[in-house]
Amino acid sequence: xxxxxxxxxxxxxxxxxxxxxxxxxxxxxxxxxxxxxxxxxxxxxxxxxxxxxxxxxxxxxxxxxxxxxxxxxxxxxxxxxxxxxxxxxxxxxxxxxxxxxxxxxxxxxxxxxxxxxxxxxxxxxxxxxxxxxxxxxxxxxxxxxxxxxxxxxxxxxxxxxxxxxxxxxxxxxxxxxxxxxxxxxxxxxxxxxxxxxxxxxxxxxxxxxxxxx
Numbered sequence: 001x002x003x004x005x006x007x008x009x010x011x012x013x014x015x016x017x018x019x020x021x022x023x024x025x026x027x028x029x030x031x032x033x034x035x036x037x038x039x040x041x042x043x044x045x046x047x048x049x050x051x052x053x054x055x056x057x058x059x060x061x062x063x064x065x066x067x068x069x070x071x072x073x074x075x076x077x078x079x080x081x082x083x084x085x086x087x088x089x090x091x092x093x094x095x096x097x098x099x100x101x102x103x104x105x106x107x108x109x110x111x112x113x114x115x116x117x118x119x120x121x122x123x124x125x126x127x128x129x130x131x132x133x134x135x136x137x138x139x140x141x142x143x144x145x146x147x148x149x150x151x152x153x154x155x156x157x158x159x160x161x162x163x164x165x166x167x168x169x170x171x172x173x174x175x176x177x178x179x180x181x182x183x184x185x186x187x188x189x190x191x192x193x194x195x196x197x198x199x200x201x202x203x204x205x206x207x208x209x210x211x212x213x
Contacts, residue, residue: 028116032086039091046101052093055133059118060126061089062110062133065096071104074142074171075134078109079158081149081179084123085115099146108134123150127158131167140168152178 049068054061064075078096080087089111096109112126134143145155152175159169181189 028085031082032088035082035086035091036088039088039094042094043090043097046097048101048104050097050100054089057110057126057129057133060111060113062108062130063089063093063096065093065100065107065109067100067104067106069104070106074138074144075106075108076100076103076144076146077130077134077155077170078107079127079145079147079151079154080109080111081147081151082114083179084120084150087111087114095148123154124157124161127154128161128165131158131162131170135167141171143170144172144174145170146174146176147178148176150179152176153180153182156180 051066051068052063053066054063056062076099078092078099080092080095082091089109092109092111096107099105100107108130110126110130113122115122131143131145145158147153147155155173155175156178159173162169
């Protein structure tokens, strides 16, 4: 796990106080605030200079995060998790900053539109717009798609959509705990009930907030 410098401890405490005050609010608002908090923390973990260049798309934002001296060609497209309903540009940049810093590679991170305000297929439409954007600059074999949770499932959907559209496949995929069964009907949901509270059809109330605190 990345370490946080002691100088950021007051910042972390201030963010936690905000979460505690918001804990009685609307569940989705609390979850979004918690995830944004995580993103803010992750942006503090870079061990090298990371340059950020934001890009605006139709209805959502994205950012290209580049180490001052990247060691690898191409780019990683990071698609964030959050159950398709949480995660703003700050969270995307937080995880993206970690990837760029650790791998010394450019990371493009979109903050696709979220449900319930923007239901399916908004996330896939936005992710594909970003993939086409990268294809204008990088050859497909120099693009790696990666994502965690919902984002991990989304990169698989991206490849299926790219195939339907006749677009070239990316050079690689890295899916971290991908949410690939949105029906939550697979046998593993019941089998892993006691081990994966966040990957259950009915997780305990406020479990994300409890894990953070």
